[in-house]
Amino acid sequence: MAVAASGTGASGGGLRRLRWSALKRNAKLWRGAAAIALTLVLWECGSRASQQLGMQLPFIGLIPPPTAVLAAWAEVIPQFGYWESWYLSFKRVLAGFLSAMVVGIPFGLLLAVSRYCREIFFPPFEVLRPIPPLAWVPASLIFWPTNELSIAFVTFLGAFFTIVINVLGGARSIDIRLLRAAQSMGATKWDMFWRIVLPASLPSIFTGAAVGMGITWEVVLAAEMISGGGTQGGGGLGFFIWNSYMGGSLEQIVVGMFSIGIAGYLSSSAIRYLGDRCMPWRRLF
């Protein structure tokens, strides 16, 4: 699951430090830029092929060209509704994510620390874990009184399993020498938990949080599309996309997609930043 934080962080951090001369020589950067530019040009040409050549290319011919997307984006940016959907989606993500953290971290640590708890609670947990979070959507719609609560619940579930598994794994793999060192210096159970187990599992807590955040966005989006789909849903970026789809505005669909991409990227960067702040000893690699 370590996929999430691989490339971008390192190159982003490195960029700031590079001098201009080094930047000029940075082949990686230029190649990346060239590739993106080329993709955009191909996309533009492919989409416009039907107009220019009179023949529609498969797949790509159906997608609006980037210039049209940009125009549509410029159009929605001043609109209040667009930003409101950002706000609503963020609110839902945050609610589900935070509740999953608040419940998941103590639960994971409890499972790690107490053998009995692990033996009793882990099997049901493992039975429920493979069920995709979205499969819970209908059940939760029936169970919870409001739509908002059911979205929050499914979001919570999505992040919860990932966080618990990560916390449990991290806390179980603490170097035994650290525990022993603390023990022989006279640490009580309480000390061991707060001063050893907790800080030692912080890295895996943040890994879990980063992965969980990704899942949270997926789930919020799906829940907005499935439940809110036009009727009583309270907006959100998923709804924005679905609405554009219903309205037949292809450009706006793509705008919505990229908006969510940006939102997801922002939230995972926030977690990465927070992780760096909370774990100064890990920043030094």
Add this chain to the structure above:
Amino acid sequence: MLNNGQGASLGVRAGRMPMFMARIYRRLSATGPYFTLLGLVLWVGTWWLLCEVFSVPRFEKMPGPVVVLSELFSPQPFLGVSVFTEEYYAHMWASCRRIFFAFCIATGVGVPLGLFMGWSRKFRDYTFPILEILRPIPILAWVPLAILMFKGFESPVIFLATLASLYVSTLNTLLGVDSIDESYFRAAGCLGSKPHHIFWHVVVPGALPFMFTGLQISIGVAWFSLVAAEMVSGDWGLGYLIVDAYMNNVTVPMVIGMITLGFVGWFTSVLVRIVGDRMMQWRTRALAMENR
């Protein structure tokens, strides 16, 4: 010295039978399994009490375990699906077939892509940024576009599941190539390998462990997006079964769908793991030595 050696290995050989017995004995005497059982019973019991016995408000809307199980195993299901109906298997089959196609395409494209990205610096510099830009877009956001781009019911669903697992398998394979120690490349180099030797003898086997971790995650992600896609657009499949039950206001098939999904999802991931262990004998055997 020689004697000593034989003695020791004979000891192990002779000790095999008792070791086997000892293992059974240990299994039975350990508290673990009993607690596991207790945990499961507690969980199902709570479910049962909440939903069926006391009918606690809100929980009463959910079917309890007894209702679900009796429906699941009844030859004449009241609500349409059970292990005896064809429909149940048709849904399962539809989902599994889609996962199979999606997983195969994603692996067939993603793994070579990841290998090449890891192998060639240039190729990676060109492709990685594009992947990084597309990746944060949740799969679900592709749903409308997928419906528009692909005709019919089947292909958009497969497309979404493929896309989801493609990212994971590509990136993990890439990570796998990155994780290979530089000295293996050097060792291969100074033993006189040509580039294609290095690719087949170092890059591919060296990336396998990460690759299979990736594939296991990737099949999970594929199920995740498949369910979502089936729920939004579909006419068949487990995701559809769930959402259809919801639309018709029946809860039991919904829970049956969820249970089935959990089981099938778990089973496929175990399948991937078994294949991985088979292909990485060297790793399984080394791990067995360590864990002893």
Add this chain to the structure above:
Amino acid sequence: MAASVAVNQSTAPGAAAKGAVSIRNVTKVYDPEGVNVMAVDDCSMEIAAGEVCMVVGPSGCGKTTLLNAIAGFHSITAGEIHLDGELLCGPDKPLAEQGADRVVVFQNGALFPWKTLRDNVAYGPLVRGQLSKRDALDKAAQMLADVGLAEFAEKYPGEVSSGMARRAEIVRALINDPKVLLLDEPYRAMDELTKSIMHEALLEMYDRTRVTMFFITHDLEEAIFLGDRVVVMTTRPCRTKKIVDVNIPRPRDYHLLSSEAFRLLVEEASEAVHEEALKAFTAGERELA
């Protein structure tokens, strides 16, 4: 500064007269982001065919850079390296080609973990198309048996002890009949006692093949125990500081470790080594601060 020393070490009779390495005024400057780091400064060394040349220096002093230059992993900035009179790398060709005439044994071991010991050993001849698959595997099995690993030929490296893996790795190098064997602190991670057993095994292999060895270490006792000649290097940048000839007859065994001659040699070299170690140590602390 160049301490060019020609040595006419008497090698054993019948030894193959190949694998003479000549390092002439080699300089290597790393240039990461414009900061010049001089790793090797004008280093010269002559290694006779069939000689065991031990290079001792503090860790991070640049001796590995020298080895990498010979093996063709790194380019050099100035100077030239010859092998048996042929130019490996020089001013016009800063990076030597990698080839099976100079095989490296790595610090942490680089047996491919996904191949059995036998497949590992057979790898070199196979990829060069030197032997057919069957012959290569037969020869590999034979050579493994020679060093007492017959039982383990079909095991994966992860299943055998590190000592066995290291022996197999040396066999993997020797099967290619290299001109020179480059060893990069191969026993670094082992404890003292295992090490001493590994040393005896290595000497046994050397006595059979008389292959030229370029052996990097930071352990002076190891160097004197194994080598014909010990070259003490200065800390970064790496130059030759002192050369000690080890005139102890072969075959050698662990009794040597507690002999008078050994003690005298250690005494002779240890001051130079200790001085450099201190220098490297304080430099390291400064760098960290």
Add this chain to the structure above:
Amino acid sequence: MKPETTAAGAPTSASGKGRIELQHVSKGYGEAWERQEVVSDVSLEIAPGKLTAVVGPSGCGKSTLVNLVAGFESPESGRILLNGRPVGGPSHERMVVFQETALMPWLTTYQNIVFGPRIRGDMPKKALHEEAVKLLDKVGLSEFKDKYPIQLSGGMQRRAELARAIINRPKLLIMDEPFRGLDAMTRELMQEFFLRLFEENRRTNLFVTSEIEEAIILADHLVILSNRPARVREVIDIDLPRPREFAMLGSREAYQYKRAALELLHEEAMKSFSEQQSVQAGLIEAISSRGS
């Protein structure tokens, strides 16, 4: 309790001078069927103010011995006495300096050093701070007091770890191959540093190592263990004068000690080596036959 001063004038302060006795200590692992004895009937006495070095081939059970004395594990038979009283679980009376390093990665050097007294709360804040500063100065890490362990070099980490142990004023300091993993040269410098530190205070010390020279230059008594299961093979008293200099290693006496120790150890190491091979062979066979 007045903090113990480490001033050079008071080398005979009472703390740090425990007397440890091991009486017929045995320890094994596994159930009756596959039981392996690791430590077998070890009787030892570690005199107060002396440094006892324990040397044995790798994997012979040295670490188990450390765990027993430190109280992380308890012996199956026999007793371990500290100043005549049997020892219980881990306590700061017997501090361990671990193999490699066990500094808490999330604490700075200073925080690591004050960790023990701070969690026990048995030292006034001001005195603790003063002592920590003094110790930091002594181990030459004053400049590095706010660095994290990962920022320190290997040698510095070991020194910080030593300081962390000493500040707890243990009656016995247990060192489990403390300089393992350092390169030979740093190692020598660390040995010299540790020698000075020991000779200043003469804390009772149990020093486990696999390097003979290290043991000879540091120890008052050299205990040679046999191959697994660990038994006391021989105790050699090292009569080199104190304070010791590294040059003494070149002396004739030192060479005689070394020769005697080497003879025994080489024999044991060979035993362990050949046994390892055959045990491993048997083991592999057992595992692979189980697998197929």
